[in-house]
Amino acid sequence: MxxxxxxxxxxxxxxxSIEDLGDSMNLVLDNFGYPTHNYKAYNHFVGSGIKNLVIKALPETHKTHDIVNTCFNAMMDVYSNNCTVKTxxxxxxxxxxxxxxxxxxxxxxxxxxxxxxxxxxxxxxxxxxxxxxxxxxxxxxxxxxxxxxxxxxxxxxxxxxxxxxxxxxxxxxxxxxxxxxxxxxxxxxxxxxxxxxxxxxxxxxxxxxxxxxxxxxxxxxxxx
Missing domain, CATH: 3.40.50.1000 (HAD superfamily/HAD-like)
Incomplete structure (x- = not known):
């Protein structure tokens, strides 16, 4: 062939890009008072798009439609300004x-x-x-x-x-x-x-x- x-x-x-993705998502989580994650965890959160990353990163009790959309929009704002910092x-x-x-x-x-x-x-x-x-x-x-x-x-x-x-x-x-x-x-x-x-x-x-x-x-x- x-x-x-x-x-x-x-x-x-x-x-x-895992550090820029993780740092950006952790900043969003911290701003909303949610637990953050280490880079190893983010290795398994990524791969299916940023919205899916947001869903996986959020606490199980906070995956409602409104919260996901709010955090997704925040993540896009943060990450778009930081996607080539460490990547x-x-x-x-x-x-x-x-x-x-x-x-x-x-x-x-x-x-x-x-x-x-x-x-x-x-x-x-x-x-x-x-x-x-x-x-x-x-x-x-x-x-x-x-x-x-x-x-x-x-x-x-x-x-x-x-x-x-x-x-x-x-x-x-x-x-x-x-x-x-x-x-x-x-x-x-x-x-x-x-x-x-x-x-x-x-x-x-x-x-x-x-x-x-x-x-x-x-x-x-x-x-x-």
């Missing part, structure tokens, strides 16, 4: 992207982070690598729904089976499978290898440049 394009998840795959690309990501770009591969981003914040983070920290860049605009389109992955396929005019989808959570792996793309998981993100394998990842990367081995290998087999 010849792969012509790669779709990357953003948070936990290209950039480590940075993982070690090896820039090296990988430069290699992929030199090989004329098409690169794209698909995130469950809001579209405006996805574009802000990518343009600030990883400019000139990706097209298109899609974040979340409608809850119904949220990964693992493959609709936006397939839209990227159409935009690039590349068949899904010729596209690699790289992510750090079971949601990303499910999205890849739903879109009929090659599902590749990464171990440096927010979830563990076990989750990725159980979700059906065909390959597991321990370092970003491991992806080059998949692209150049003539014999494709499970590499987990």
């Amino acid at each position: 010849t792969y012509k394009a790669i779709i990357f998840d953003l948070d936990g795959t290209l950039v480590n 940075k690309p993982y070690d090896g990501i820039l090296e990988l992207l430069n290699q992929l770009k030199s090989q004329k591969l098409k690169l794209s981003v698909l995130s469950n982070k809001s579209d405006i914040l996805t574009k802000k983070v990518v343009s600030s920290l990883l400019p000139n690598y990706f097209h298109p860049v899609f974040g979340l605009t409608k809850e119904v389109n949220k990964k693992p729904n493959p609709i936006k992955a397939l839209e990227i396929s159409e935009t690039l005019n590349i068949k899904p089976e010729n596209i690699i989808f790289v992510g750090d959570t079971n949601i990303d792996i499910q999205t890849a499978k739903n879109a009929n793309m090659l599902a590749v998981g990464v171990t440096w993100g927010f979830r563990d290898k076990k989750e990725l394998i159980e979700s059906g990842a065909k390959y597991i990367l321990n370092h970003p440049t491991d992806l080059l081995d998949i692209l150049h290998s003539k014999k494709k087999k499970d590499w987990r």
Whole structure:
């Protein structure tokens, strides 16, 4: 199989954003008098969009519609001003992207982070690598729904089976499978290898440049 394009998840795959996400949410929680959480907890809160993060971070007794919406709006205000304070690309990501770009591969981003914040983070920290860049605009389109992955396929005019989808959570792996793309998981993100394998990842990367081995290998087999 010849792969012509790669779709990357953003948070936990290209950039480590857990501290900015956690700090922003904790500020909101503290302002409303709710308990805060450590970064390890936030590893399991993220992945399904900021509203879902808010719901998971709130106390069980305070997950009403009004409270969730109030805290979500507050979180968006705080995080939009702090989404690139501590966030940075993982070690090896820039090296990988430069290699992929030199090989004329098409690169794209698909995130469950809001579209405006996805574009802000990518343009600030990883400019000139990706097209298109899609974040979340409608809850119904949220990964693992493959609709936006397939839209990227159409935009690039590349068949899904010729596209690699790289992510750090079971949601990303499910999205890849739903879109009929090659599902590749990464171990440096927010979830563990076990989750990725159980979700059906065909390959597991321990370092970003491991992806080059998949692209150049003539014999494709499970590499987990």
